[in-house]
Amino acid sequence: MQTALPPNGSRIPLSAALVARPALGRRAENAAAPRLGTTRRLGKNEELFAEGDRASFFYRVISGAVRTYKLLEDGRRQIDAFHLPGDILGVESREEHRFTAEALGEATVVVYRRRAPGVLAAGDDGLTEQVMAAVLRSLERAQDHMLLLGRKSALEKVASFLLDMGERVSDGESVELPMSRTDIADHLGLTIETVSRTLGELVKRGVIALPTHRRTVVLRDRAGLRHLGA
Amino acid sequence: MQTALPPNGSRIPLSAALVARPALGRRAENAAAPRLGTTRRLGKNEELFAEGDRASFFYRVISGAVRTYKLLEDGRRQIDAFHLPGDILGVESREEHRFTAEALGEATVVVYRRRAPGVLAAGDDGLTEQVMAAVLRSLERAQDHMLLLGRKSALEKVASFLLDMGERVSDGESVELPMSRTDIADHLGLTIETVSRTLGELVKRGVIALPTHRRTVVLRDRAGLRHLGA
DNA sequence: CGCAAGATTGAGGTCGTTCAAATAAAGTGG
DNA sequence: CCACTTTATTTGAACGACCTCAATCTTGCG
Numbered sequence: 001m002q003t004a005l006p007p008n009g010s011r012i013p014l015s016a017a018l019v020a021r022p023a024l025g026r027r028a029e030n031a032a033a034p035r036l037g038t039t040r041r042l043g044k045n046e047e048l049f050a051e052g053d054r055a056s057f058f059y060r061v062i063s064g065a066v067r068t069y070k071l072l073e074d075g076r077r078q079i080d081a082f083h084l085p086g087d088i089l090g091v092e093s094r095e096e097h098r099f100t101a102e103a104l105g106e107a108t109v110v111v112y113r114r115r116a117p118g119v120l121a122a123g124d125d126g127l128t129e130q131v132m133a134a135v136l137r138s139l140e141r142a143q144d145h146m147l148l149l150g151r152k153s154a155l156e157k158v159a160s161f162l163l164d165m166g167e168r169v170s171d172g173e174s175v176e177l178p179m180s181r182t183d184i185a186d187h188l189g190l191t192i193e194t195v196s197r198t199l200g201e202l203v204k205r206g207v208i209a210l211p212t213h214r215r216t217v218v219l220r221d222r223a224g225l226r227h228l229g230a
Numbered sequence: 231m232q233t234a235l236p237p238n239g240s241r242i243p244l245s246a247a248l249v250a251r252p253a254l255g256r257r258a259e260n261a262a263a264p265r266l267g268t269t270r271r272l273g274k275n276e277e278l279f280a281e282g283d284r285a286s287f288f289y290r291v292i293s294g295a296v297r298t299y300k301l302l303e304d305g306r307r308q309i310d311a312f313h314l315p316g317d318i319l320g321v322e323s324r325e326e327h328r329f330t331a332e333a334l335g336e337a338t339v340v341v342y343r344r345r346a347p348g349v350l351a352a353g354d355d356g357l358t359e360q361v362m363a364a365v366l367r368s369l370e371r372a373q374d375h376m377l378l379l380g381r382k383s384a385l386e387k388v389a390s391f392l393l394d395m396g397e398r399v400s401d402g403e404s405v406e407l408p409m410s411r412t413d414i415a416d417h418l419g420l421t422i423e424t425v426s427r428t429l430g431e432l433v434k435r436g437v438i439a440l441p442t443h444r445r446t447v448v449l450r451d452r453a454g455l456r457h458l459g460a
Numbered sequence: 461c462g463c464a465a466g467a468t469t470g471a472g473g474t475c476g477t478t479c480a481a482a483t484a485a486a487g488t489g490g
Numbered sequence: 491c492c493a494c495t496t497t498a499t500t501t502g503a504a505c506g507a508c509c510t511c512a513a514t515c516t517t518g519c520g
Contacts, residue, residue, distance in 0.1 A: 060272055070377045077441035078377040092490055093366035099373060135365055136323035142372035147300045149306040150419030154508070175247060182465060189380030194508060214467065214517080230302055384476065412500065424476055425502055444485080444499065 037110040041220045042066075042103035049090060050100045057111050058090040058131070064107025065178040068099045069186065079187040081141060082179060084168055088134035149189045152230070157188040158198040159229035162208065166219050174211075175216045181214075202228075236456075267340040272296075272333035279320060280330045287341050288320040288361070294337025295408040298329045309417040311371060312409060314398055314456065318364035334408045379419045382460070387418040388428040389459035392438065396449050404448045411444075432458075 028208075032194050039062070042048060048059060064085040080099065081090045089101060104158060112127070148157055161184065166175050177184075181192045188195065199217075202208045211217040219225060269292070272278060278289060278296060289296075295314040310329065313319045319331060322344075342357070378387055391414065396405045407414075411422045418425065429447075434437045439448040439453050449455060 064404070070373065072381060076381040078380040080373050080376045093363055093367070093370065098370060108254075132362060132365075132397060133323055134371060135362075136321070139369045139372060140323065140328060142369060142376060143300065143310050146310045146372060146375055146379055147302070149376055150308040150416075151302060151306040180465095191509060192467075193469085193510085197508095200468080212517080421477060422499075423478085423501085427476090430500080442485085 009149075031210075037112045040109050040111050042107045044103065044105050046103050048101040048103065048109065049097050051097055053097045054092065055092040055095060055097045056114055056157065058088060058114060059111055060088045061085050062108040062110055063105040066101050066107060066109070067104055067179065067183060067187075068101045070099045078187045078189070079183060080145070081138065082187065084178075086128075088131060089138075091131055091135055092095040104183070154188075154190055154194050154198050155201065156229055157190065158184075158195060158202065159207075159225045161188055162202075162217060162219060163222065163225050163229055165217075166222070171218070174216055177215045177217060266343040270339050270341050272337045272339065274333065274335050276333050276458045278331040278333065278339065279327050281327055283327045283365075285320065285322040285327045286327060286344055288318060288322075288344060289331075289339040289341055290318045291315050291340040292340055295334040296331050296337060296339070297334055297409065297413060297417075298331045300329045308419070309413060310375070311368065312417065314408075318361060320367075321361055321365055334413070384418075384420055384424050384428050385431065386459055387420065387435075388414075388425060388432065389455045391418055392432075392447060392449060393452065393455050393459055395447075396452070403450070404446055407445045407447060 021144075025186075037060070040048075040059075042064070049057075050053075050071065061083050063085055066087075066089060067079050068081050068083065068089060069077050069079040071077050081089075082104070090097065092098060148160055152160065162175065164206045165177060173183055179187075181195050184190075185192045190198075199208070199210060202225075203210055205224070205228075207219075207221040207228065208218070209220055211218065246355070248365075251312070270278075270289075272294070279285075279287075281300065291313050293315055295315075296317075296319060297309050298310040298311050298313065298319060301307050311319070312334070313331075320327065322328060378390055382390065383417050392405065395407060399405055409417075411425050414420075415422045415425045420428075429438070429440060433440055435458075436456065437449075437451040439450055441447070441448065
């Protein structure tokens, strides 16, 4: 039998998540937020809320991108989702947030005040339905991601991820990834080295290209990617 | 770089899911289901709905247990959740079910007719709130499970799983697992061999015991399990 | 232009898989 | 209730995909 050594993943020092707190848009003016919600600007790596925070609000991404993640005691991190413009995040059934949310780069979100203790009440201007739909989409994405995490190889994981991002940002051929290799690794259940090597492999196979700016990926052969992705 | 060999997991022959169709409770009488929902009885391994089926209904487990899963083209399977009595499953945002649901053994479910095209409308006898809460709990469980799949070792996975099942069925010390080793493996992203070996390791460490009936697990040291689980 | 952070590359190790076989449990029909 | 078959689970040996550790190379910035 194998030993109990914890495996893989980037170990996040359990207090390093709060370092970046840019001056711009520090405190949101969220006292008695009106129906439409207030806007909040976030700097690179700025925390929107943390695991254990009181879940008084939920959010919609307007610009930029947000990662949500959970940590293990020893710092291993699992990013469960990247939230892009239009996405709603932070809806909880209990009183506390169950994961941490941080901006990947500069980002803007709209803050909504949570309604009933358990869930939202009816009577909104369609916001309740939007929230329900958003939660369901999150669940669907989570289900797809469990399949990826539990049953796909590194090559399949990375290919699937690139296709997914390609669909979500859709800039034609080239995809501008808003996240680092570390973020990708912690989303796909891999290490940064494996992500890097796998991207290299995809380049070698000719299905993608990596320009000098490493955040950019050119999807040269989506069909080929799709074939590799599952 | 590694080769593109698909990894691990039980390969389900892509047509073997429909074999077991016991005579008892074959067709549900689900024409124009009234508000309260109709009851449907399921036999061992009987399918409740399949990926791609029209999502006209959703369900609540009354007795027994139901697994929901997704398949890859080559038959690799990921069970995203086991649904126990009280759990609601099969709520979708689109027209089709995105995964397959099967009874683990004999099971009973209540069938509810879906309302609005997108989501439920208000005005129910609290069912809408219950559905929202159920979807949120599914999402929370999915998030926890992504952490498990992406970042935990085999030992941690199995320990976490046993604790979780122990909380959900809560028969004091001994847990009667409703699922096979194959199901467990496909839920935890492992192989049956690794599940078996890991259970053996937990026995060797004295935190559990395995009676002759291998579906029963005695949790002898929950604190120890918890320590191993994360 | 020089530094720090991020990304890539290499060598070696390990956890979990794969393949194979043995053992145990659950049915089945007489 | 028992021989026999089928299915589930366990166990062993060897391999390999991905990780770990470490060094090098880029890229973005001040």
